[in-house]
Amino acid sequence: MRTIELPGGETVPTLGLGTWFMGESASQFVREVGAVRYALERGIRLIDTAEMYANGGAEDVVGAALAGFDAVPRDDVFIVSKVLPNHAHFDGVIEACERSLTRLGTDHIDLYLLHWRGAAPFQETLDAFETLRGSGKIRYFGVSNFDAADMDEWCACNGGSALATNQILYNLSRRGVEWDVLPECEKRGVPVMAYSPLEQGRLKGVPVLSQIAARYGVAPLQVALAWVLAQDNIIAIPKSVSHAHIDQNIEALDITLDAEDHAALDAAFPPPSGPSHLEML
Numbered sequence: 001m002r003t004i005e006l007p008g009g010e011t012v013p014t015l016g017l018g019t020w021f022m023g024e025s026a027s028q029f030v031r032e033v034g035a036v037r038y039a040l041e042r043g044i045r046l047i048d049t050a051e052m053y054a055n056g057g058a059e060d061v062v063g064a065a066l067a068g069f070d071a072v073p074r075d076d077v078f079i080v081s082k083v084l085p086n087h088a089h090f091d092g093v094i095e096a097c098e099r100s101l102t103r104l105g106t107d108h109i110d111l112y113l114l115h116w117r118g119a120a121p122f123q124e125t126l127d128a129f130e131t132l133r134g135s136g137k138i139r140y141f142g143v144s145n146f147d148a149a150d151m152d153e154w155c156a157c158n159g160g161s162a163l164a165t166n167q168i169l170y171n172l173s174r175r176g177v178e179w180d181v182l183p184e185c186e187k188r189g190v191p192v193m194a195y196s197p198l199e200q201g202r203l204k205g206v207p208v209l210s211q212i213a214a215r216y217g218v219a220p221l222q223v224a225l226a227w228v229l230a231q232d233n234i235i236a237i238p239k240s241v242s243h244a245h246i247d248q249n250i251e252a253l254d255i256t257l258d259a260e261d262h263a264a265l266d267a268a269f270p271p272p273s274g275p276s277h278l279e280m281l
Contacts, residue, residue: 001013001014001015001043001044001045001253002014002015002229002253004191004233004234004235005191006140006164006165006191007162007163007164007189007190008140008164012045012046012078012191012235013044013045013046013078013235014229014234014235014236014253015044015046015229015235015236015237015238015249015250015252015253016044016045016046016047016048016078016080016193016235016236016237017036017039017044017046017047017048017237017238017239017240017246018048018195018196018237018238018239019032019036019047019048019049019050019053019058019061019062019239020050020053020058020195020196020239021053021054021058021239022035022049022053022054022057022058022061022239022241023053023054023056023057023058023059023060023061024054024057028241029060029061029064031241032061032241033061033064033065034065035240035241035242035243035246036061036062036065036066037065037069037071038243038246039246040065040069040071040072040077041071041072042246042247042250043250044246044250045072045076045077045078046077046078046080046235046237047062047077047078047079047080048080048081048167048193048195048237049061049062049079049080049081049082049104050081050082050084050113050115051081051082051083051084051087051096051099051100052082052084052115056099056100056103059081059100059103059104060103062079062104063103063104063105063106064105066104066105066106067105074106077110078110078111079104079106079109079110079111080109080110080111080112080113080167080193080237081100081104081109081111081112081113082112082113082114082115082144082167083096083097083100083112083113083114083115083125084096084115084118085114085115085116085117085118085119085120086118086119088114088118088120088124088125088128089120089124089125089128090124090125090127090128090131091128092120092128093125093128093129093132094128094131094132097109097112097132097137097138098137101137107136107137108136108137108138108139109137109138109139110138110139110140111138111139111140111141111142111164111165112129112132112138112140112141112142113141113142113143113144113165113167114142114143114144115144115145116144116145116146116280117145117146117150122153122154122157122160123157123158126141126154126157126158126159126160127159129141129159130159140164140165141162141163141164142163142164142165142166142167142190143163143165143166143167144166144167144168144193144195145167145168145169145278145280146166146168146181146278147180147181147277147278148180148181148183148184151163151166151181151184151185151188151190152184155188161188163188163190164190164191165190165191165192165193165235166181166185166190166192166193167192167193167194167195167237168181168192168193168194168195168278169194169195169196169279169280169281170182170192170194170195170197170228170234171194171196171197171198171199171203171224171228172199172203172206172224172227172228172265172268172269173199173202173203173269174196174199174279175269175270175271175272176272176275176276176277176278176279177192177278177279178271178272179272179274179275179276180275181278182231182233185233186232186233191233191234191235192233192234192235193234193235193236193237194228194234194235194236194237195237195281196238196281197224197225197228197236197237197238198221198224198225198238199224200281201221203220203221203224204220204221205220206220206224206268207268208264208265208267208268209221209223209224211264212257212261212264212265216255218248218251218252218255219248221248222248222249222251222252222255223252223255223257223261225238225249225252226252226253226255226256226257227257227262227265229252229253230256230257
């Protein structure tokens with residue numbers, strides 16, 4: 001599994017498993033727990049979740065998957081979770097983290113993010129993150145859905161420069177962040193975590209992806225994921241409950257696109273020619 005270095009020097013995988021939309025249906029709970037465990041068995045070691053996902057239901061899924069799962073020790077798994085903006089005041093962050101820890105069945109979250117910017121002052125959120133880190137309840141902190149100006153403001157706060165990632169929407173059809181957000185993260189040495197790297201499967205029918213996939217004998221969405229994984233400073237976190245799709249995502253790590261492929265993809269999905277509003281899903 002390829003890795004990337006966090007600002008603190010620790011390495012994490014460039015491919016993880018997302019859990020958005022997990023935990024929403026009791027009838028799917030066992031299947032989703034099985035998917036997380038299957039991903040771990042296949043070598044995935046980064047799991048992304050959030051208190052927002054199914055009102056904590058996705059964290060319940062991850063917690064159940066880790067509970068009693070002797071095949072992969074907890075300390076070998078890098079868990080990412082997020083606090084909602086309406087909980088981002090000091091006491092709200094502390095309380096939200098405690099609830100997430102309970103649902104996850106763990107004594108620490110490896111990386112804890114502010115899910116998007118809200119009304120709470122950044123310094124107050126940061127102070128709470130530092131308190132949680134000091135008590136060992138989180139190991140790193142970061143942000144999500146921040147544009148370049150947000151990052152500048154965050155990093156200007158006391159302790160703000162210690163952020164470990166900015167998790168944003170990034171895929172072939174969402175390249176606006178290449179203009180300013182990705183360069184800002186690169187300048188600060190902050191890895192980007194790309195959510196919805198397959199645009200939630202909506203890229204599947206794009207002709208150029210099918211054409212390139214046919215050349216390599218792979219699936220079109222594997223090409224789309226291989227493109228994201230080929231970018232510098234990127235961690236991709238596609239969500240899947242299908243064992244076959246989890247396998248395909250892992251296999252995408254072995255796909256090397258050539259200059260002709262990249263040119264064809266740039267023609268179909270042009271890079272930005274100027275600044276744009278940060279996109280979110």
